[in-house]
Amino acid sequence: MDTASKSWEQKSLVGEIIEGMELAQQLRLSLNATSASSENREFLVQRILTSYEKALLLLQLSGSPQTSQSAVLQDFRMSANTSPCGDDYNHMSFKDHQDLQEISKKRKSMAKWTDHVIRVSSENGIEGSQEDGHSWRKYGQKDILGAKYPRSYYRCTFRNTQSCWATKQVQRADEDPTIFEITYKGKHTCSHGSNSVPPPPSPEQQEQKRHKRENVSEPQQSQVTQMSFPTNLRVDTENLEDKEMMESPFSFTSTSFGCMPSGDDFLSSMFDNENFFGYFSQPLLPPAAGESNYYLAPPSQMRNIAVNEQLSGSDLTEIISATNSRTNSPIPDMDFPLDLVELDPNFPFDTPGFF
DNA sequence: AATATTTGACCGCG
DNA sequence: CGCGGTCAAATATT
Numbered sequence A: 001m002d003t004a005s006k007s008w009e010q011k012s013l014v015g016e017i018i019e020g021m022e023l024a025q026q027l028r029l030s031l032n033a034t035s036a037s038s039e040n041r042e043f044l045v046q047r048i049l050t051s052y053e054k055a056l057l058l059l060q061l062s063g064s065p066q067t068s069q070s071a072v073l074q075d076f077r078m079s080a081n082t083s084p085c086g087d088d089y090n091h092m093s094f095k096d097h098q099d100l101q102e103i104s105k106k107r108k109s110m111a112k113w114t115d116h117v118i119r120v121s122s123e124n125g126i127e128g129s130q131e132d133g134h135s136w137r138k139y140g141q142k143d144i145l146g147a148k149y150p151r152s153y154y155r156c157t158f159r160n161t162q163s164c165w166a167t168k169q170v171q172r173a174d175e176d177p178t179i180f181e182i183t184y185k186g187k188h189t190c191s192h193g194s195n196s197v198p199p200p201p202s203p204e205q206q207e208q209k210r211h212k213r214e215n216v217s218e219p220q221q222s223q224v225t226q227m228s229f230p231t232n233l234r235v236d237t238e239n240l241e242d243k244e245m246m247e248s249p250f251s252f253t254s255t256s257f258g259c260m261p262s263g264d265d266f267l268s269s270m271f272d273n274e275n276f277f278g279y280f281s282q283p284l285l286p287p288a289a290g291e292s293n294y295y296l297a298p299p300s301q302m303r304n305i306a307v308n309e310q311l312s313g314s315d316l317t318e319i320i321s322a323t324n325s326r327t328n329s330p331i332p333d334m335d336f337p338l339d340l341v342e343l344d345p346n347f348p349f350d351t352p353g354f355f
Numbered sequence B: 001a002a003t004a005t006t007t008g009a010c011c012g013c014g
Numbered sequence C: 001c002g003c004g005g006t007c008a009a010a011t012a013t014t
Helices: A002-032 A038-062 A065-081 A084-089 A092-106 A203-210 A263-272 A337-346
Strands: A115-121 A136-142 A151-156 A167-172 A179-185 A304-309
Touching: A002 A038
Parallel strands: none
Antiparallel strands: A115 A179, A115 A304, A136 A151, A151 A167, A167 A179
């Protein structure tokens, strides 16, 4: 099983890399051709990243997960900074590198949370709906020193019902009001995939909800819980790094994973499904229990997106999901009771009266 | 009525 | 003590 699968892996690895190169070529052509649509480019970018992710996975499989992974990860992180539309923010990378070192030093035994920053530019002021597959509820807004526009704070709608501690912040860039910087923190532990999920978010639905505000000042997060993912595969993005800390597989408490083939079968089935499951990052690790569901948004929603990463001092930061083209949600994974306990300090969620 | 947003108060951290 | 983040009452929306 070793030798056989190994060669298969190697072949696939090379294949993925080659594909990535070819796609990149196409992308370059596309960039020069005025006829090419931005959607098309976005699609190419998506596929390129997908290829690399696959390649990464293959590396993990064949090499010692630890070393190869972290090494590769760094590269990935670096390159993520140079993603297509985000060139203007490359200056971050240097600092990040330093932080990275610090962080690896101070990395404790457990991951706390992740923190992804993506920049979303919606060229048409309209339809700022940056759906990311989760329902958010605004709980605050603050004027930030030096920032022209206020920052909005959102938390997962299911925070109370499902103890989902994911939050995000949305900040409009002062230089370019069409760009929003969205910072995701925490991970979604809510699951409404297996239950009753309003399957496809009809476009009309979305329009209805955004008719209200004539001039959208912010990307509106509606309560559409969508996710039209059939069943089996969910794909997670980011948190390539969290894996480092949770090398020991959890027990999947949640269903939804049962239909997945295991091992090579799983991988190969995935690879066969070239199509849109572009995303995933941890085939062998169970997607955390009740993990969020990912869905694919209609291409019409695509915007230019630049991904950026930001290391928050003491906390681990993850990035990845360079391709938010499909509005896949940058949700960190890895949830666990333990984790909740870890996160809690931030939220006095148990009735304040108890103290 | 239930649920979402707004907005000033509150609070912890640096 | 100021800033950034969260709470929670008031208000708006569905």
